[in-house]
Amino acid sequence: PSHLSFALMYNLHFISMKVDASTKHLPEKQDPKTSLDSMLGGLEQELQDLGIATVPKGHCASCQKPIAGKMIHALGQAWHPEHFVCAHCKEEIGSSPFFERTGLAYCSKDYHHLFSPRCAYCAAPILDKVLTAMDQTWHPEHFFCAHCGEVFGAEGFHEKDKKPYCRKDFLAMFSPKCGGCNRPVLENYLSAMDTVWHPECFVCGDCFSSFSTGSFFELDGRPFCELHYHQRRGTLCHGCGQPITGRCISAMGYKFHPEHFVCDFCLMQLSKGIFREQNDKTYCQPCFNKLFTQ
Incomplete structure (x- = not known):
């Protein structure tokens, strides 16, 4: 065994000298790695020859x-x-x-650079958790309201013009506004006068009563019940206080239903609108003569 060990050491030393000598005399264009592989192959063979x-x-x-x-x-x-x-x-x-991808190995940096999804906000590769929304991928911390910058909670988000918004900002910015209170209309609403209304806001502009019959009158962009519409227009009968919708008589700065334009004393209808006035009251000619000319 000692003889074999000496012979092995001698051969290894000899081969090492051969490798060193061969390396020193390599042609300029010969690949040292190829020569080294050849020498190692020779070493392997000589070791096998030694048993x-x-x-x-x-x-x-x-x-x-x-x-x-x-x-x-x-x-x-x-x-x-x-x-x-x-x-x-x-x-x-x-x-x-x-x-690993398609049977090839990649370092972490190159794999993420080449294949990881990109964040729609910062464009950097997403290395850990990924959030998918609006047909894009995001870092969870980069998916936030386009107006206030707050990250979305359990209530989710609303989309407008390919941008995400929280519910509060979306409603404030894009929901239709009530024609009465100018606040966002979120659920039930009425549509009238080319705008939308909260049902409780669509009332008469003077008495604030709702329109139970479904009919209303518009004046200066506001809804009114029939009574207050005619009151504002000056078309209430001075005799009965009710709206005048047909023929009317104008007298003393007032309007009357024809049947309500009567003598204040005998209550007879003043025919053909002929009357006499005294103390802001109307009289027929006979009653006027009886009361004021004797």
């Missing part, structure tokens, strides 16, 4: 040569450590984490 087994651990998936030293198992294959590299940057991966 020392040199069983390879496998063949490298990259260079297809036997692996006699350190090796890496990855992607279901064996590799020389220096040959297990990123498919994009070609840097040695070694024992660092890597990602």
Whole structure:
């Protein structure tokens, strides 16, 4: 055994000298790595000639040569450590984490740069949690209201012109406004006079009563009941106080239903609108003569 050990050491020393000498006299264009591989192959053969087994651990998936030293198992294959590299940057991966795609290995940086989804707000790769909304991907902390900047809670978001908004800002900015109170109309509403109204806001502009019959009168962009509409227009009968919708008589700065334009004393209808006035009252000619000319 000591003789074999001396012979092995001698041969290794001799081969090392051969490698050094060969390396020194390599032609200028010869690849030193190729020459070294050749020398290592010769070393393997000489070790076998000495009776020392040199069983390879496998063949490298990259260079297809036997692996006699350190090796890496990855992607279901064996590799020389220096040959297990990123498919994009070609840097040695070694024992660092890597990602597989279509049978190729990528370092973390290149994998995320090439294949990870991008945030619609910052355009950076999304490395951890991803939020999908509006047909795009986002970092969760970058999906927020386009107006106030607050991240959305459980109530979700509303979309307008391809931008997300919280409920409060969406309603304040884009919901139709009530014609009565000018606040956003969210649910039940009435449509009248080319705008929308909260049902409780669509009332007479003077008495604030709702329109139970469904009919109303418009004046200066506001709704009114029949009584207050005619009152504002000056078309209430001075005799009965009710609206005049047909023929009317104008007298003493007032309007009357024809049948209500009567003598204040005998209550007879003043025919053909002929009357006499005294103390803001109307009289027929006979009553006027009887009361004021005797």
